[in-house]
Amino acid sequence: MEDVVIAGAGPNGLMLACELALTGVRPLVLERLPEPTGENRANGLVGQVVRLLDRRGLHERLAGPLGPPAPTFVFGAMLLDLTLAERNSLNVLGVPQRRVEAMLNERAAELGVEIRRGHELTGLTQDADAVSLDVTGPGGAYRLDARYLVGADGGRSVTRKLAGIGFPGATEDRTLSCTANATVPAEFADPESGGLRVPGHGVIPPFFHYRTEAGLFVYAPFPAGPLISTTEWADDEEPADEPPMTLDDQRASVRRVLGFDLPLGAPGGDGPHLLRRLRGRNTRLADRFREGRVLLVGDAAHVHSAIGGPGLNLGLQDAAGLGWKLAATVRGWAPAGLLDTYESERRSVAERVVMHTQAQSALISPGRDVTALRELFGELLRLPGTVQHITDLMSGADVRYEPGTDHPLDGRWAPDLVLDDGTRLAELTATARPLLLDFTGSLGDELRGWTDRVDLVPGHAPGDATALLVRPDGYVAWATSSAEPDGTDRKALRAALERWFGHPLDA
Incomplete structure (x- = not known):
């Protein structure tokens, strides 16, 4: 029995395969097309996904070191002057999708992922323990059993249809x-x-x-x-x-x-x-991202206008958000309900992408009334607060998953820290391991029981936070700004470790 089968070898399916393989789970990827098409459905990457690739060591393969955020961008065919924002979080990487896909295909091969091209999913049944798949390949029809199936097979997803998941819109x-x-x-x-x-x-x-x-x-x-x-x-x-x-x-x-x-x-x-x-x-959004042991990522779960280039930003981060949770489930240490948080976290992000692409589509429509709306909106885009809000919306920097504490970093994308020895956070996250960044030097004992799942990183870095627990997908699971974490801080840290990474080994 396979642990995980992924239907679709596009960027989202390949990214998920790499994320799983980094954890030691070996997925099997099925792709109905015999060869990559070379078609360019996107001409670049926009937003947090650029930093995500940097944190897996993949940005270097595409374009060298991570560069600064873009000075300008476009929203609804209107210029967005990002120099007005106090915090510019919008990175742009002008690399065509076919190159991204080729790079991810190469990385998946390095990690030992098996990709069966010319193999098409045609049917499925599932029970409480497994998914049984009907597949048609060059040698004819055959069956596969897997613990989980992930549909990364696009807007016309066969996986979604076979699982009976609606796609309203x-x-x-x-x-x-x-x-x-x-x-x-x-x-x-x-x-x-x-x-x-x-x-x-x-x-x-x-x-x-x-x-x-x-x-x-x-x-x-x-x-x-x-x-x-x-x-x-x-x-x-x-x-x-x-x-x-x-x-x-x-x-x-x-x-x-x-x-x-x-x-x-x-x-x-x-x-x-x-x-x-x-x-x-x-414009469509799946009515659920999971049906039993079948899950959806990328366009299989949501389609929308391409305006502003949010598609790969959304889909590749779906893959990163699902990968570690699915791996934890397969490997047996996932806390109860961890896999369910994939939908609760990523669906809300998809809803906001649908919202802002529809808003932009309205702003580019013809008509004098739209022209008047654009004139007013143009005035708003000269206000730093408005620019900051839209910059964060377009980049995904406004995403905050449900925090466990009131610390401002809890639930948000971890900042691009550089330790005092010059090590970048991106260098520490290439293996997709959870990290406890402890700049106080006093929290190592709290990690006992989780060292098989979470790595301790000592040192110092500029900023208000003195310690952060960083999930494999780059989001902060707990943080403190106390120079000497007290009992309340330590209790919250242990609660976050159990919430995201299961019970300790000595429990």
Whole structure:
């Protein structure tokens, strides 16, 4: 019997597989496609997920050392000046999804994860002890038994459907989005900003969602080649026999949105090159993330607009949030109800992503009333408090899981600490082990009974906190600012250890 089977070898499934393998659990990954498609469904990573990859040693593989947060971003096709925020938590990593997926595939192989490509989940039954899976592979049909099954198989998740989990929501049919890799003549380039000079519009900044009354235009000069994207509002339904999109279709869409015939040329390089047309906008949230021994992560649990790039931020952190809890359950030390906290924590985060992507979609819609709303919203975006709120919302820095104490760090993402010997917290978390950072030098005895599950880290680091208990997913489970933790602090620490990491060995 397999411990964990993961359906889907996209970024979320591979991330979960790596998280499990770091704990010693060896998952089996099933992927219906025989080879990775190379399709680029996202062009970068935004928010806390960038720091999550850094804390697993994976950011270095993609782009070298972690850089500073972005100075600007976009919200609802409006410029967000992040220099106005007191705390800028919004990191951006401009790496295409196919590279992220390839890196995670490589990492999973290093960790000994078995990935069966061309193997499709076709049926399942479960009881109190196991899940029985029907699988069709290149050699025919066969059955698998597993203690747990995780669906990471996208918005049309077969796992979700077979488990009988509802997927309520709505599909908005008014939008037509076209995206293509294409070149633009050099005379349109603005050397100072890196954007485009377009007659009638001035300079359109790079990566900026530029709104007109006819739609939305984005010019993204990625190192691998420029990307042109448009969004329009159309009343006509999708034709039943609509032909594949062409570069002429992209040119026509740009003409309608900008009112200018921007000459687009064929992309350079070997590709693969993106040429995609999408109709409608789908917003759905699974009515539960778990059904018995079947769980969902990523798009299998939630789909929403891609505006603002929150998809991988949400999905990869789902994987990190589930991985250690599922591993603890498989290995037998999980406290009662630990696995249930996956849904209670991550569903609320998904709800906020759905909320802000819908809000942004409203702000980019056509109409004079929306233009007036944007004018008012633009005034609000010049207020530091508003910028801080939206920055935290977009990055995920506003996430706070249910705390056990009133310490301001309890339940929040652990700060990027650097110990007095120069060691970064990210270097300590690469193994996905829970950590007790003890800068008081007095809490080691409290960890007795949990040393098989939690590592003690002595030393000192700047900041108000004198000790932190950090979960494998990067969130703080307990903290104190006392130079000499008293009986109340110690009792709260032991309660947090039991709450998240089970009973001590000597209990």
